[in-house]
Amino acid sequence: xxxxLACFLACVLCSSCLEVxxxxxxxxxxxxxxxxxxxxxxxxxRYRPVGVILFKNNCESEAQVKRLSAQLKECGCLVxxxxxxRTVNRLSRFFPxxxxxxxxEFSDPKDVYAYFSMVARYAKTLGIxxxxxxxxxxxxxxxxxxxxxxxxxxNNPDIVSRLAFEAVTALQDNGITPVIKHLPGxxxxxxxxxxxxxxxxxxxxxxxxxxxxxxxxxxxTGRRIPxxxxxxxxxxxxxxxxxxxxxxxxxxxxxxxxxIGDGVILSDCICMGALQSFANVADMSYAAGVDILIYSMxxxxxxxxxxxxxxxxxxxxxxxxxxxxx
Numbered sequence: 001x002x003x004x005l006a007c008f009l010a011c012v013l014c015s016s017c018l019e020v021x022x023x024x025x026x027x028x029x030x031x032x033x034x035x036x037x038x039x040x041x042x043x044x045x046r047y048r049p050v051g052v053i054l055f056k057n058n059c060e061s062e063a064q065v066k067r068l069s070a071q072l073k074e075c076g077c078l079v080x081x082x083x084x085x086r087t088v089n090r091l092s093r094f095f096p097x098x099x100x101x102x103x104x105e106f107s108d109p110k111d112v113y114a115y116f117s118m119v120a121r122y123a124k125t126l127g128i129x130x131x132x133x134x135x136x137x138x139x140x141x142x143x144x145x146x147x148x149x150x151x152x153x154x155n156n157p158d159i160v161s162r163l164a165f166e167a168v169t170a171l172q173d174n175g176i177t178p179v180i181k182h183l184p185g186x187x188x189x190x191x192x193x194x195x196x197x198x199x200x201x202x203x204x205x206x207x208x209x210x211x212x213x214x215x216x217x218x219x220x221t222g223r224r225i226p227x228x229x230x231x232x233x234x235x236x237x238x239x240x241x242x243x244x245x246x247x248x249x250x251x252x253x254x255x256x257x258x259x260i261g262d263g264v265i266l267s268d269c270i271c272m273g274a275l276q277s278f279a280n281v282a283d284m285s286y287a288a289g290v291d292i293l294i295y296s297m298x299x300x301x302x303x304x305x306x307x308x309x310x311x312x313x314x315x316x317x318x319x320x321x322x323x324x325x326x
Contacts, residue, residue, distance in 0.1 A: 023048065023314035023315075024048050024049070024050050024314060024315040024320055025047050025048050025049040025050065025310060025313065025314065025315070026050060026286075026291055026292045026293065026313055026314065026315040026319075027049045027050060027292060027293045027294075027295055027309070027310070028049060028050055028051040028052065028053050028078075028080055028266070028292060028293070028294045028295070028296075029049045029051075029052055029053070029295055029296070029297070029298070029299045029302060030052065030053055030055065030058075030295070030296040030297055030298045030299065031052055031054075031058060031072075031298050031299060032298040032300060033057065033058065034057075034058060034059075034060050034064055034068065035064075035067065035068060035071065036068070036071045036072070036075075037300070039300050040298070040299055040300055041071070041075060043299045043300065043303055044072070044075035044076070044077055044299060045075050045076070047299070047310045048076060049077060049299070049310075050077070050078060050292055050315060050320060050323060051072075051077050051078035051079065051080045051129070051130065051323070052072050052077045052078075052079060052080065052299075053080040053081065053082075053132075053294060053296055054068070054079065054080070054081045054090055054128075055082075055090055055296065056090050056092070056093065058090075059081075059090055059091050059093060059094075060093060060094075061093070061094055062094060062095075062125075062126065065091070065126045065127070065128075066125075066126050066127055068127075069126055069127025069128060070127060072127075073127065078129040078130055078323065078324060079127055079128050079129050079130070080128070080129065080130035080131070080132060080179075081123070081128055081130070081131060081132070082131070082132045082133065083097075083119055083123060083131050083132075083133060084100070084101060084132075084133045084134070084135060084151055085097050085099050085100040085101055085103075085151070086099060086100050086150075087100050087150060087151055088151060091123075091126075095122060097119070099115065100150040100151060101134060101135055101150070101151055101152060101153045101163070101167075102141050102149070102150040102151070102152060102153065102154075103150075104153060104163055105153055105154045105159060105163075107163075109162060109163060109165075109166045110166075112163045112166040112167055112170070113166040113167075113169065113170045114170075115170075116133075116134070116166065116167040116170035116171055117170040117171075117173065117174055119131070119133075119171075120170060120171045120173075120174035120175070120176040121174050123176060124174060124175050124176060128176065129176065129177060129324065129325050130176065130177045130178075130179060130323065130325075131171060131176050131177070131178060131179070132179045132181060132229065133167065133171075133178060133179070133181075134153070134163075134164045134167035134178065134180060134181075135148070135151045135152050135153070135180075135181055135182070136153075136160055136161075136164045136180045136181065136183070136207075136210055136211050136214060137151075137152045137160075137181075137182060137185055137186045137187035137207060137210075138152065138154070138155055138156070138157050138160050138185065138187040138206040138207045138210050139151075139152035139155060139186075139187035139188075140155050140187075141155070143187070143189075143190070145190055145191060145192065146186065146189040146190055146191060146192055146193070146198060147192045147193075147194065148186055148187055148189065152187060155187070155206075157206045157207070157209045157210035157213065158210075158213070160210040160214075161209075161211070161213035161214040161217070164180065164210070164214050165214055165217050165218065168180065168214070168218065168223070168226055169218075169221075169223065172223065172224065172226075175325050175326070176325055177226065177227065177323060177324065177325045178226045179226060179227045179228065179229055179266065180211065180214070180226050180227075180228045180229070181228065181229035181231075181268070182229050182230065182231035182233075182268060183207075183211055183228045183229070183230050183231065183244075183254045183258050183260070183265075184204055184207055184208050184211070184230075184231070184235070184244060184250060184253050184254050184257070184258050185204040185206070185207020185208060185210075185211075185231065185233075186198075186207075186231045186233055187204075187206070187207050188200045188202045188203075188204055188207070189231075189233050193231065193232040193233060193243075193268070193272055193273070193274040194272050194273055194274070195272075195273040195274075196273055196274060197232065197233075197234055197243055197273075197274040197275070197277070198232075198233045198234070198274065199233075199234045199236055199241075200233055200234070200235050200236060200237065201236045201237060202237065203237055204235060204237065208253070208257050208258050211228075211258040211259060211260075212257065212258055212259040214259075215258070215259035215260070216259065224322070225259075225260065225261065225263045225322075226263070227263060227264035227265070227266055227292075227322060227323055228254065228258075228260055228263065228264070228265055228266065229265075229266045229267070229268050229294070230244050230245050230250070230251065230254055230265055230266070230267060230268065230290060231243070231244050231245070231268060232244070232245050232268050232272055232274035232275055233274075235250060238250065238253070242278075243274055243275065243278075245267045245268065245270075245275065245281075245285050245288065245290060246275075246278060246281065246284040246285060246288050247288055248287070248288045248289055250288075251265065251288045251289035251290065252289070255289070263322060264291050264292065264319050264322045265289065265290050265291050265292075266290065266291065266292045266293070266294055267285050267290050267292070267293045267294055268294065269294045269295065269296045270282065270285065270293055270294065270295050271295065271296055271297055282295075282306075282309045286313065291315065291319050292315065292319075292323070293309075295309070
């Protein structure tokens with residue numbers, strides 16, 4: 001009887017162990033080239049980041065990206081990339097796009113759905129899982145200094161929310177996880193956060209309204225709420241000198257007023273110039289409430305210079321499922 005009980009308990013424990021998910025490092029990292037090095041492969045398997053983000057230097061041809069995506073999936077990584085339109089397209093060497101989001105401002109929403117469906121279907125054939133798009137910032141088309149302008153659908157929050165809904169649903173319908181950006185709003189920034197920290201004194205109610213309307217419509221139609229990227233922008237109108245990425249107050253606004261709730265929040269890339277005057281940005285971002293850091297430096301360089309960032313944290317399974325397609 002004792003042996004039978006022992007066997008039963010062993011089976012139960014074994015089954016439980018099989019159901020326990022692997023711990024995932026809450027970070028999306030970069031790689032150095034067109035294929036994985038032996039060190040990169042070893043580090044990806046050891047540290048288990050959620051994903052790898054591809055840039056132009058990682059994308060030479062269709063066949064090469066397919067091979068690289070397969071290598072990354074063998075290491076357990078999701079494959080992420082930026083594809084918005086003409087201005088931002090990491091596949092431009094062999095998959096040119098001729099429109100920015102702004103070109104759809106007065107278009108039939110069906111055209112937006114068709115455009116992003118085309119992008120999603122093509123990306124899917126390459127093994128891509130996540131596309132960091134659409135831009136949901138409310139911005140004047142002339143606002144090029146902040147690197148937003150033409151990347152935004154409109155300076156009208158109703159148009160932004162309506163067209164962003166088409167983009168999000170098109171990506172989801174074609175097996176891609178969209179990531180909306182840059183919450184709570186980058187549209188009023190007047191400088192480029194890739195270089196310096198923008199400080200915004202104007203109200204960002206329009207940006208927040210665009211995202212909250214988008215999310216309300218997604219919920220009303222039974223859609224999954226997409227992950228979002230939070231902006232490296234300091235919002236003086238909220239009394240903040242810290243960029244939103246490092247501010248618990250601004251992250252609470254993204255989750256509350258903007259409507260993300262318990263959804264996944266990613267940082268914009270923590271290599272960007274806007275964060276260079278701050279120390280311990282990884283710890284500050286996690287403490288503020290960011291779920292996943294984008295750190296686009298190749299993982300070999302991260303290990304060599306900031307290995308402490310790769311230890312001691314993990315991502316809840318529920319959050320990981322929200323990032324994976326499906």
